[in-house]
Amino acid sequence: MQALVTVEHFSDPGCPWAYSAAPHLTLLRWRYGDQLAWRNVMIGLAETPQRYLDRGSTPARVARGYRRYRRLGMPFATEPRARVVATGRACRAVVATRLLDPGREDAAFRALHFAQFTSTLLFDTDEGVRAALARVDGLDVEAIVGALDDDAVEAAYQADRAHARTASGSATAFQGKAANTDGLERYTAPSLRFTHRDGRHLEAGGFQPVEAYDVLLANLDVSLHRQGPPSDAVAVLEAFPYPLTTREVAAVLAALLVDPDDAAAEDVLIDAVGAGRARREALGDGALWSAV
Numbered sequence: 001m002q003a004l005v006t007v008e009h010f011s012d013p014g015c016p017w018a019y020s021a022a023p024h025l026t027l028l029r030w031r032y033g034d035q036l037a038w039r040n041v042m043i044g045l046a047e048t049p050q051r052y053l054d055r056g057s058t059p060a061r062v063a064r065g066y067r068r069y070r071r072l073g074m075p076f077a078t079e080p081r082a083r084v085v086a087t088g089r090a091c092r093a094v095v096a097t098r099l100l101d102p103g104r105e106d107a108a109f110r111a112l113h114f115a116q117f118t119s120t121l122l123f124d125t126d127e128g129v130r131a132a133l134a135r136v137d138g139l140d141v142e143a144i145v146g147a148l149d150d151d152a153v154e155a156a157y158q159a160d161r162a163h164a165r166t167a168s169g170s171a172t173a174f175q176g177k178a179a180n181t182d183g184l185e186r187y188t189a190p191s192l193r194f195t196h197r198d199g200r201h202l203e204a205g206g207f208q209p210v211e212a213y214d215v216l217l218a219n220l221d222v223s224l225h226r227q228g229p230p231s232d233a234v235a236v237l238e239a240f241p242y243p244l245t246t247r248e249v250a251a252v253l254a255a256l257l258v259d260p261d262d263a264a265a266e267d268v269l270i271d272a273v274g275a276g277r278a279r280r281e282a283l284g285d286g287a288l289w290s291a292v
Contacts, residue, residue, distance in 0.1 A: 003037035004221055006195045010164050010187035012043040013094065013112035013123065014087035016065070017207040018189035020072035022113070023251035023260065024210040025190070030239060030252045031227050032217065040098070040109060042091035042160040043189055049084040049124070051181065057084050066117060073247030073262060074117070075286030081120040088157075089124040089148065090116070093133065095157045096147040100140070107136045107242040108144070118284030136242075167191075172205025196220045211257070229253050233268045234277050234291055243281065243288035 009025070011018040028036065046052060052062075059080035066076040090112045097108040115121040115132035122128040126145050133141045147153050165184035172178045178185045187193075188206040194216050195201040202216040217224060229252060230236060236252045237244060250265035269289050272278035281288040 002197070004035050004197055004224060005032075005217065006037045006039060006197075008039050008041050008163075008193040008195070010041045010043055010191040010193070011109070011189040012045045012087050013090040013109060014045055014085070014116055015043075015189035016069050016117065019113045019117050020069045020074050021190045021207055022110070022245070023073055023248045024208075024213065026240070026244060026248040027210055027251045028213055028217075030236065031214070032224060033227065035224055038106070040094060040105060041164050041187075042094055042157060043164040043186060044088050044091050044157065044161040045181075045189075046086040047088040049086045052084045052086075059084060070285075073250070073260065074245055075114075075284035077118045077120075077284040079120055081122060083122070085116075085122050085128075086124040089126075089129060090132075091160070092148045092153055092157050093123075093129045093144055095160065096144045096150070096153045097133075097139065099152060099156060100143055100147060103241075104136055104139050108133055108139060110242060111135045114283060167205070170205070171203050175205055177206030192216075194220055210251070229255060233265060234272050237272075237278060237289055237291035243279075243290040245283070245288060246286055249289060 059082065062084060063078045063080040066078055070076055093112060094105060094109045098105045112123055112132050115123050115128065121131050123132050130141055130145050133139055133144060165186040167173050167178040167187045168185040170178065172187055172191055173185055177188055179188050190207065191203065191205045192213055193201060193203040200220060202220060204212050204216060233249055233253060236249050246262050246266050246269065247260060249269060250260035250262045253265055254260045269278060273280050277292055279290050279292060
């Protein structure tokens with residue numbers, strides 16, 4: 001099926017808001033499936049840690065800051081890492097995966113998010129990228145790490161960065177959700193830009209409630225098929241090529257305009273593990289779940 005809408009996902013593996021929006025994106029993928037064609041655009045928040053150090057960031061301060069995002073449902077770990085990290089290397093790893101193994105780009109992006117927010121890995125080093133990507137089944141991690149400095153990867157990454165820095169005059173800027181940290185107004189993570197195949201587009205800048213995305217899609221094309229919640233949590237796990245967090249499953253299971261119920265989702269997922277239908281992997285202060 002040809003996608004009706006292309007979704008440009010402006011993001012960065014180092015942004016906690018982008019990480020916390022994962023349940024929203026998972027729900028959109030469930031609701032609309034292959035009617036949406038996704039394209040990741042790496043923002044490149046920081047090429048070196050200096051930007052963060054200049055703001056007074058320390059490993060302990062960063063780890064303490066993660067606690068404010070727990071209310072949004074994704075797993076976190078609060079052990080301080082050895083030093084503050086930059087994000088450019090991790091962004092290049094996403095781009096390298098896009099070029100070498102595009103079917104695993106989203107899984108690689110997720111793995112780098114998990115490395116940043118549930119571990120003490122330094123994903124601005126090749127060793128850190130290698131360890132983070134090791135959780136992606138079937139990915140040739142050595143090929144990705146070996147390509148991080150290739151000209152093609154660098155060119156594609158810089159094209160992403162330039163595209164992300166075109167927010168001036170946009171709806172995102174109007175709403176106060178753009179940023180200027182290096183001389184150009186850019187989209188913040190996660191911003192979604194929806195472009196219909198007829199050329200019309202709408203955007204939602206920065207972190208938004210999931211129904212903001214839903215209403216934009218409704219205004220672009222009411223012929224879209226919109227799938228409701230399933231009756232079986234394992235059906236959610238089976239629909240994705242990578243494991244999901246408890247909150248992601250809870251978001252898909254929730255009725256329209258009803259908040260996700262993490263405890264209820266965890267109960268049915270535990271039962272699925274007990275029945276041999278699912279697997280559980282500890283992750284930070286939460287878990288990842290996959291179908292057997």
